[in-house]
Amino acid sequence: xxxxxxxxxxxxxxxxxxxxxxxxxxxxxxxxxxxxxxxxxxxxxxxxxxxxxxxxxxxxxxxxxxxxxxxxxxxxxxxxxxxxxxxxxxxxxxxxxxxxxxxxxxxxxxxxxxxxxxxxxxxxxxx
Numbered sequence: 001x002x003x004x005x006x007x008x009x010x011x012x013x014x015x016x017x018x019x020x021x022x023x024x025x026x027x028x029x030x031x032x033x034x035x036x037x038x039x040x041x042x043x044x045x046x047x048x049x050x051x052x053x054x055x056x057x058x059x060x061x062x063x064x065x066x067x068x069x070x071x072x073x074x075x076x077x078x079x080x081x082x083x084x085x086x087x088x089x090x091x092x093x094x095x096x097x098x099x100x101x102x103x104x105x106x107x108x109x110x111x112x113x114x115x116x117x118x119x120x121x122x123x124x125x126x127x
Contacts, residue, residue, distance in 0.1 A: 041119075045127050046074050046078070046124065048127075050115065050119050054077060057101075058101065081124050087120055
């Protein structure tokens with residue numbers, strides 16, 4: 001009987017020991033990183049996206065030697081964007097005004113207009 005009691009106590013002690021052990025001990029708790037939504041417009045910059053459009057479509061008329069505003073610098077283009085003139089002339093001209101830029105040449109593609117609009121909406125980031 002004594003052996004039976006010792007065996008029962010030993011089994012109970014072993015079970016209590018197993019249940020009491022925290023299986024997480026020594027394991028690093030892994031938590032998922034917070035998901036950050038990146039807006040496509042967040043990556044649009046003057047240097048990478050807008051300047052190439054300006055250089056290929058606008059600079060021929062918008063340089064210092066012509067009558068239009070000078071678009072050779074970031075600050076000049078940004079100034080027109082902040083004032084709303086860039087959007088008015090290139091993206092949303094008044095109905096029937098015929099002022100969509102560039103004048104006298106192939107119009108800006110929809111993708112180019114979207115890039116400019118994103119850049120304007122996202123604070124005219126330079127680089």
